[in-house]
Amino acid sequence: MGCPDHKFVIRVFLFGRFSKIFEYGVDLDMRTIISQVFPLFLIMIFHTGLSCTAWGGEPDSMWWRVAGSQKTRDGGMSFDFELHMTGGHEMPTDVDIFCVSSVRHGTSQTRTYGPPDVFRKSVAGDSNPLLVTVYSGRAERIEIRAGASFGGRRYYAGTVVYGYGESGKFDPDALRVEAAPEWPGLSLVAGENFYRAQTGTPISVKCAPAALSVKVFENRSSAGELEADANGAYIYIPPHDETLSRSGYRSKKDIVFEAALPDGLGVASFYIPVYRAFYGQTNIWGGLALLLATAFISLGFVAVWGRRFKPR
Amino acid sequence: MKVRNIRSVTQHLGFLILMYGGRFGVRLGSALPCFACPFVPGCGGYCYLMGLQGYIGFGMGALTGVGLMTALSWFALFVFLVAMLGKLWCGWICPFGLVQDWLSALRGKLGVRERQITQRMKRRMAMVKYGLLAYIAILPPLATLGFLHEDFYLPFCDICPGKSLLPLFAGETRYLALNFDNGVSLGFSIALLVITGIMLVGMFFKDRFFCIFCPLLALIHILKPLTALRLFKLPEACTGCGTCRRVCPMDIEDVYRQRTSPDVQTDECLDCAKCAESCPADGAIGLKFLKFKLFLSSRSYAADSRKKS
Numbered sequence: 001m002g003c004p005d006h007k008f009v010i011r012v013f014l015f016g017r018f019s020k021i022f023e024y025g026v027d028l029d030m031r032t033i034i035s036q037v038f039p040l041f042l043i044m045i046f047h048t049g050l051s052c053t054a055w056g057g058e059p060d061s062m063w064w065r066v067a068g069s070q071k072t073r074d075g076g077m078s079f080d081f082e083l084h085m086t087g088g089h090e091m092p093t094d095v096d097i098f099c100v101s102s103v104r105h106g107t108s109q110t111r112t113y114g115p116p117d118v119f120r121k122s123v124a125g126d127s128n129p130l131l132v133t134v135y136s137g138r139a140e141r142i143e144i145r146a147g148a149s150f151g152g153r154r155y156y157a158g159t160v161v162y163g164y165g166e167s168g169k170f171d172p173d174a175l176r177v178e179a180a181p182e183w184p185g186l187s188l189v190a191g192e193n194f195y196r197a198q199t200g201t202p203i204s205v206k207c208a209p210a211a212l213s214v215k216v217f218e219n220r221s222s223a224g225e226l227e228a229d230a231n232g233a234y235i236y237i238p239p240h241d242e243t244l245s246r247s248g249y250r251s252k253k254d255i256v257f258e259a260a261l262p263d264g265l266g267v268a269s270f271y272i273p274v275y276r277a278f279y280g281q282t283n284i285w286g287g288l289a290l291l292l293a294t295a296f297i298s299l300g301f302v303a304v305w306g307r308r309f310k311p312r
Numbered sequence: 313m314k315v316r317n318i319r320s321v322t323q324h325l326g327f328l329i330l331m332y333g334g335r336f337g338v339r340l341g342s343a344l345p346c347f348a349c350p351f352v353p354g355c356g357g358y359c360y361l362m363g364l365q366g367y368i369g370f371g372m373g374a375l376t377g378v379g380l381m382t383a384l385s386w387f388a389l390f391v392f393l394v395a396m397l398g399k400l401w402c403g404w405i406c407p408f409g410l411v412q413d414w415l416s417a418l419r420g421k422l423g424v425r426e427r428q429i430t431q432r433m434k435r436r437m438a439m440v441k442y443g444l445l446a447y448i449a450i451l452p453p454l455a456t457l458g459f460l461h462e463d464f465y466l467p468f469c470d471i472c473p474g475k476s477l478l479p480l481f482a483g484e485t486r487y488l489a490l491n492f493d494n495g496v497s498l499g500f501s502i503a504l505l506v507i508t509g510i511m512l513v514g515m516f517f518k519d520r521f522f523c524i525f526c527p528l529l530a531l532i533h534i535l536k537p538l539t540a541l542r543l544f545k546l547p548e549a550c551t552g553c554g555t556c557r558r559v560c561p562m563d564i565e566d567v568y569r570q571r572t573s574p575d576v577q578t579d580e581c582l583d584c585a586k587c588a589e590s591c592p593a594d595g596a597i598g599l600k601f602l603k604f605k606l607f608l609s610s611r612s613y614a615a616d617s618r619k620k621s
Contacts (some may be wrong), residue, residue: 075382087418106337166382245493248462282489287505291488294509302427310428311558 060087062148062155062268063256069161075224076165077136082129083146083157086220091128092148092155097121098180099134100143100173104162113141119174135165135171149182154266156185162195184209184261186270189233198277199240203255205270206234211259219253226257244276251276314617315589315607319404323413327406330356331481342366343390345532346401347408349478351469351487352576357402359527360390361448361468361608369452369465394532398539402529403584408474413521415515416561427517431565437524444468444527463496470500473511473522519561523582534577540602543567543583545573549596556587556597556612567597590614 067080085091099121102113121144123132136142146157170176188206197203207214214226214234226234234257244251252273259268329338330348333356340357342350350358367383393401403407419426429437448468455464469475476487488508491501514521523529532539545567559567567576567587576597577583588597591609598608 038426247494249465250462276493278493279486279491281490282486282501283492283493284489287489287501290490290502290505291509291512294506295513296515298510302513306427306428306517308428310426310563 001297022258031188032118058291059155060085060089060150060155061258061267061269062086062146062157064144064146064157064159064271065191065254065274066161066271067131072135072165072167074169074206075137076167077163079134079161079163081132081134081135081144081159083132084129085150085155089128089150089249091126091130092150095130095146095148096181097123097132098145098177099174100145100180100199101136101138101163101212102141102143104139104141110155116143116178118180120173120177121171121174130192130217134161135169136161136165137167137169137171143187145180145185147181148210156183156261156266156268157271158185158187158269158302159271160188183268184265186257186259187268197238197255197272197274198280199238199244199274200277200280202235202237203272203274204235205257206233207259207261207268209262209265211268212262214257214259217254217256217258220256223255231290238274240277240280247276249275249278291310314616316583319584323406323410327407327410330405330407331478332356341386341389342529343386343393343491344401345390345394345397345528346406347472347474347478347526347528349407349472349474351475352479354482356581359474361465361472361529361530364391365448365452365466365468368449369456371529372427374438389391390593391538392504394535395538395540398536398541399529399532399581400541401532402523402526407521407583408478409520411477412520415512416519419516424517426519426565429518430564434563435602440525441527441530444525445530448527461494461496463494463500467500468527471503473504473508476508477512487489492621503558520582523562524580530579536577539577539615540604541583541599542575542577543581543585543588543599545570545576545597546574546595547571550592551596553592555590555592559586559590561586562619589617 003234028230050072062083062085065082065084067082069077069079070187072078076203081090083095083097088284098118100118105114121132121134123130125131132144134142134144140162142163143158143160146155148155163300184207186207188203205214210228210232211234214228216226216234216236223236223238226236233261238253238255238256241253244253252275255274256274257270257272261268294299326346328483330340330346331343332354333340333354337352338356340348342358342363343360344357345360348355348357348359350362357437367386396412396545397405416426417530451460451464451467455467456462463470478483479487488505489501491497492506511522547570550571551597552568554568557563557565560567561584562582564580566578570576583599585599588599588607588609591597592611594610595608599606601617
């Protein structure tokens with residue numbers, strides 16, 4: 001269940017109001033407009049500006065969002081993460097965060113990942129969203145996991161980023177630990193690399209243990225509920241997005257998978273940023289036609305004007 | 313072994329390594345002074361122009377500390393490679409150069425004669441490569457600073473016919489398509505296809521047609537004072553027969569016209585050494601690495617080559 005259809009609600013409200021106005025017919029004057037229509041617009045603006053959570057229809061969940069990344073002066077990279085808590089709750093104060101870092105080997109064709117190094121990340125504060133910065137000093141795949149309890153429920157959130165720092169240093173705010181806790185939750189299907197997930201390309205996640213239900217959200221709007229395939233994977237293909245296509249190559253939309261875990265284990269989420277598909281909306285026949293047309297025109301040009309031959 | 317055979321071997325080896333090397337773990341970095349296209353899946357190295365646009369453009373924000381050192385180290389590697397081999401990269405290694413040579417060979421097989429461009433026209437066309445260098449230097453920073461759409465971040469790659477043609481050898485056809493993502497990508501894809509169409513015809517009728525416009529050739533020429541490998545001429549040995557002018561794929565006249573100085577390395581010269589191979593005068597034209605003469609023209613070599621061809 002996602003947000004109710006805002007547009008529908010507003011339209012009903014709007015027509016209701018206008019119906020009343022039209023009942024007054026010709027008596028509609030400026031005072032009526034100011035006293036009735038203007039507050040109506042204020043209400044509309046207020047309604048559309050509200051977050052989904054105010055509708056109370058969305059299940060509570062905790063989810064990551066990658067806010068940005070930048071190179072640091074020492075040759076490393078830092079990622080800014082936001083940990084969000086929906087459902088109008090405050091952020092729990094006892095959030096556990098772990099970074100599972102695997103160093104990349106080989107080329108883009110022969111890519112493999114070494115045994116993971118696990119770091120526990122200490123965070124201060126309980127703001128919502130909770131801001132977390134993760135440092136990368138190597139070419140590595142960093143899986144960020146968070147777990148927290150709130151109101152008798154357990155929440156898990158995960159995401160993956162690819163760092164390409166060159167400093168060789170480790171995150172100064174992270175503490176190396178033996179292993180990450182065995183938390184239930186969602187993860188990208190092993191072997192697949194979503195270095196840059198694009199619209200129109202399938203994203204598949206698995207849940208361990210098997211989820212009661214898995215929903216997917218695009219920019220926090222519900223994009224539906226997913227069914228597991230024969231392998232137990234949940235596959236979602238983000239549709240091409242005109243707004244994303246029009247904007248630059250850095251623009252992205254937030255895709256969050258949310259799983260209701262069985263046996264009261266809680267709620268798990270997995271975040272992945274999706275960029276516009278490069279060459280997702282192409283026309284090869286149009287391109288070939290243009291290429292051939294240009295070549296024929298050039299050929300004609302050579303035939304008519306290019307009659308000067310190089311001496312043998 | 314004839315020079316032209318050695319050149320053919322190095323060109324084909326270069327093509328295989330630079331186009332398919334990545335599939336076998338070859339990574340030659342992003343400072344190569346030739347058209348090793350990064351849009352070829354599994355390529356063995358990248359053309360420096362891509363790195364240059366990246367560092368000028370979207371890498372600008374990272375040009376501090378180690379980021380600056382990385383950019384400078386790639387530039388230093390590019391300068392070193394140019395200093396060592398000069399324009400041998402163009403005439404002996406460049407994969408796109410070899411594709412042009414294949415088209416010339418096809419023209420020869422079909423019995424079509426090569427067209428000639430007047431020197432005046434060629435001089436005008438040659439200025440385009442310096443214009444392209446300015447285009448590479450100006451547009452990416454404007455995109456980074458927000459004055460242009462973000463999709464201007466690789467403005468040269470987006471109009472380079474190497475991007476549309478070289479990936480075909482790896483089975484990649486997507487760069488021949490019109491890209492309707494947004495206005496900028498559509499504009500670039502139209503420009504790319506129009507340029508590719510013109511270049512295909514040009515490269516068929518004229519040897520090394522694209523090299524006239526190649527900004528990498530211009531960039532290598534700017535570094536000419538550092539290059540160890542040079543073409544030279546001994547004017548006193550020249551008989552003025554004009555063979556060098558006829559065999560030159562770039563129609564360079566300077567080698568023929570130069571009567572005073574040994575420096576005949578012009579901005580268009582590819583160091584292919586065809587002039588030295590064909591020159592019938594003993595010791596008139598040669599190729600040297602620092603002070604070591606690698607090849608010198610000779611009457612017997614030229615006569616032998618002519619007989620075999």
